[in-house]
Amino acid sequence: MHIDNARELKARLTSGAVRASSLPAPAGVASVGISVLPRGSGDGPRYGLAVRYSGRRGELLAEGARRLAADTAGDEVDIREIGLVTALSAPTEPGTWAPEALQRKVRPLHPGLSTAQRDVTAGTLGGFVTVEGSDGLYVLSNNHVLADSDQAALDDPVLQPGPHDGGRAGDRVGRLARAVPLEAGGGNAVDAALALLDGDVAASPADVDLTYPGGRLRGWAEPDDEVVVEKVGRTTGWTRGRISAIELDDVAVQYPVGVVGFDGQVEVTGERGAFSAGGDSGSLVFRPDTRQAVGLLFAGSERGGPGGAGLTFCNPIGLVLTALGATLVV
DSSP, rough: OHHHHHHHHHHHHHTTTGGGGSSSSSOOOOEEEEEEEESSSSSSOOOEEEEEEEEEEEEEHHHHHHHHHIIIIIIGGEEEOOOOEEOOOOOOOSGGHHHHHHOOOOOOTTTTEEEEEEOOOOOOOOOEHHHHHHHOEEEEEOOHHTTTTTTTTTOEEEESSSSGTOOGGGGEEEEEEOOOOOOOOOOOOOEEEEEEEEEETTSSGGGGGOOTTBBBOOOOOOSOOEEEEEEEEETEEEEEEEEEEEEEOOEEEEEEEEEEEOOOOEEEEESSSSSSTTOOTTTTEEEEEHHHHHHHEEEEEEEEEEGOOOOEEEHHHHHHHHHHHHHOOO
16 A cells, blocks of 8 residues: 555554553553555555554554454554563674674774673664764764663763673773653654764774675665665674564663653564664664665564564664764765
């Protein structure tokens, strides 16, 4: 169906529903968005209704979606039970992109490496950005990786590798410079933060390695089609998947500080098992065909993907860059 018809079905299903972010965690998850379907014989992308749920409230919404499918949408409604969704801070491919290589101290810095604020276990260095009005170079990752889910203070040290991987004070690469606050009441769009790199580590893009698997990126794009995507992250290394849903609202994510709700999110289903795991938070998700970034990875579910593997959730990269006032370095 056309994306506008999918949006109309989404609005019909969610009208008058109680947001999951307003309920305690045991009440369950009930996220609704636009499923991105495999292309048919036509040229354009195909869309449907995506429902992701767990717990009693989720079961009620899923039942409503099944009735809607029977009346109007048929097999264009994609309903999955996903279990708990958590922020992916830490608890293979050969060489540079192997997890064991990404968890070491590495200079010059490059995407995919273990990094974190000093009180966080470990997450992933997603990429490098510049900020208007500043001459410095910044690391892009999640709030819960670089700002300890709003518990860190500006100028707190950021380490590479992260503390879980042996990072200590002498492994400082920069300081927390900017973080988009996480609102406990829901309605969040991004989990994102920046660390300003210390001058002796990197003063300009010439001082870091901008290479991702397959080469450098060429910019960013909106995630709006069922396309192959890749990421390189601290825990699972270089993985491949497909965008399976967009515009997912009310994604209730469990953080150490409590449940935080997100709207307008992107879902990725792994090609061979899970696309990500704990510690991959902050990875930049990109299209290998166009070399464009599409999302910032931040959370994953217990299940819901092929073979019982979990699903991965990402912030649209355009929202991330706008919220941080940043420009991706490519």
